[in-house]
Amino acid sequence: MARARRTPANKPRLRALPGRETAAARVSPPLEDDEAALTYARGVLEAEARAIVGVQLGESFLKALGLLRECQGQAVVTGMGKAGLIGQKLSATLASTGIRSVFLHPAEAVHGDLGRVGRGDVILALSNSGSTEELLRLLPSFRRLGTPVIAITGGLESPLARGADVVLDIGRIEEACPMGLVPTASTAALHAVGDALAMTLLRSREFGTEEYALLHPGGKLGRSVQRVFEVMRTGPANPVVRETAKLSEVVAVMTRTPGRPGATNVVDRQGRLVGIFTDGDLRRLVEQGRTDFTVPVREVMGRQPRCVSPETLVLTAAAQMREIKVDQLPVVDAEGRAVGLLDVQDLLAARFL
Structure with a gap:
């Protein structure tokens, strides 16, 4: 059966939505100027x-x-x-x-x-x-x-x-x-x-803030309570040489270590930190004409380096690095053993510097 065509005479009329008249009656005229806009916004x-x-x-x-x-x-x-x-x-x-x-x-x-x-x-x-x-x-x-x-x-x-x-x-x-x-x-x-x-x-x-920071590791607060052990280089990424190692061996370790840190921890027989050797130390030797790669590193290393513990706040360690103008800090445990290395590149990547 064919449908009847709609004409203006038989076109259905749209019914008003409930409450439409009330809402329309409450519409205010447009705001006249900027001052009126600010006054209205303050009222909100x-x-x-x-x-x-x-x-x-x-x-x-x-x-x-x-x-x-x-x-x-x-x-x-x-x-x-x-x-x-x-x-x-x-x-x-x-x-x-x-x-x-x-x-x-x-x-x-x-x-x-x-x-x-x-x-x-x-x-x-x-x-x-x-x-x-x-x-x-x-x-x-x-x-x-x-x-x-x-x-x-x-x-x-x-x-x-x-x-x-x-x-x-x-x-x-x-x-x-x-x-x-x-x-x-x-x-x-x-x-x-x-x-x-x-x-x-x-x-x-x-x-407290430490518990809160655990749930916000990517935020500013999370960084503020982060500890050195969370960002330091450990294991294969932590360069360590014995104090008796030849300078050639030390340079090879610094080169082969993943991430190529610009330094290596120097330890004694018990693994306790006794010094640090850095790229800067090597450059100074070259400038002084003392590039004898057969000498033991203990003769050219930096002695009594500033170091931090794994539990030190990273922000505190970063402040130390800025203060003494170094790019690496050895990390030692309670017995003085070299358990890690804090590198400026890692701090930059984590937005501590």
Whole structure:
């Protein structure tokens, strides 16, 4: 049967979206000039600041803190849309401060990712409205798994709040948006409450800069607490010769050693450091016309060189190298044995210099 052709007379009319008239009525005229733009932007900051300081923390916050302290599994953070993005940041903050955490996308959870959740976990569910359908569908599964739910939401009477074990209420917040629709002040409050929870949890445990640095090896803080043993040359890359070795043998060792360091540690029979011989020492011998490669290195080496221990902070060792203007530092253990060599090239590569 042939379809009837649509004409302007029988073309379906588009229905207005619910709330469209209200939203349209709240649209403000464009800002007139730069000063108006700055004034409005400051107003956005003030609105978000009011939303944050307006959050009341009390007994429920302490209960949430207790659940996370006693958590034997991981903190599973979940949320949709903008609240989900805030949740991802909260999960990352927890993980970076030593709390095992994963972000669970609600839409993916109902299609199998719920398998990321197990007994012993604690759920952190973020939703300003507390009525996000994708989150509510997960609540029965969380109950079956026996995982307590901490809701960070904007109302104690919402479906999410009623289904949670603990509710952190950010209150009803007016958004910093001319239409009152774009999540702004509410997400600022969600973010701030999440940070308050994560930082209070951090202060409740023994977790300092060294533990934090272990989780941030590529960052500035990680470098600030890195130890010499983590970057020094060891094993085959650590050039070592006996003090009785001929100068020709010493030069051969410096040349053959992987990475071709510009120096070699000189040790006695027990492996204790007694000196160092460098490329600079060799150049000075050439300039002085003393290039006798048959002499033992102990006659031309640098004696009593400055050295560091494996546990010395790399930043401290780097400062020593700058101070005495050398490119290598021997690394010795408690018995004075040469266990490594710190080379300026390695420090440059690791951005210590």
